[in-house]
Amino acid sequence: xxxxxxxxxxxxxxxxxxxxxxxxxxxxxxxxxxxxxxxxxxxxxxxxxxxxxxxxxxxxxxxxxxxxxxxxxxxxxxxxxxxxxxxxxxxxxxxxxxxxxxxxxx
Numbered sequence: 740x741x742x743x744x745x746x747x748x749x750x751x752x753x754x755x756x757x758x759x760x761x762x763x764x765x766x767x768x769x770x771x772x773x774x775x776x777x778x779x780x781x782x783x784x785x786x787x788x789x790x791x792x793x794x795x796x797x798x799x800x801x802x803x804x805x806x807x808x809x810x811x812x813x814x815x816x817x818x819x820x821x822x823x824x825x826x827x828x829x830x831x832x833x834x835x836x837x838x839x840x841x842x843x844x845x
Contacts, residue, residue: 746772749844754781756838774845793818794826801842802834808842809834 754770761767765785772779779796798813811834817823837845 742775745844746774753841801845808837808839810837
């Protein structure tokens with residue numbers, strides 16, 4: 740039960756953080772993180788898209804690199820082929836810096 744509450748809190752905080760960073764492109768409507776299975780699902784309304792897009796991260800890992808926390812996406816799936824291709828080219832198996840508060844919860 741504690742893990743589910745922590746995941747819900749982290750999901751809301753991460754949603755706010757991501758929305759601040761992607762405001763120009765759209766908005767994350769929902770974000771669910773499952774730290775037990777190392778997966779997440781988000782629904783985004785992107786500018787110019789008629790309906791929300793669903794992205795599932797089926798496997799992620801967090802590691803330290805010096806004083807930074809890095810998130811690596813190991814597998815993902817998307818409801819739009821063009822975005823799936825973009826994720827495969829620019830996100831899959833790459834590392835992205837994440838705030839330490841988020842890394843601790845993931």
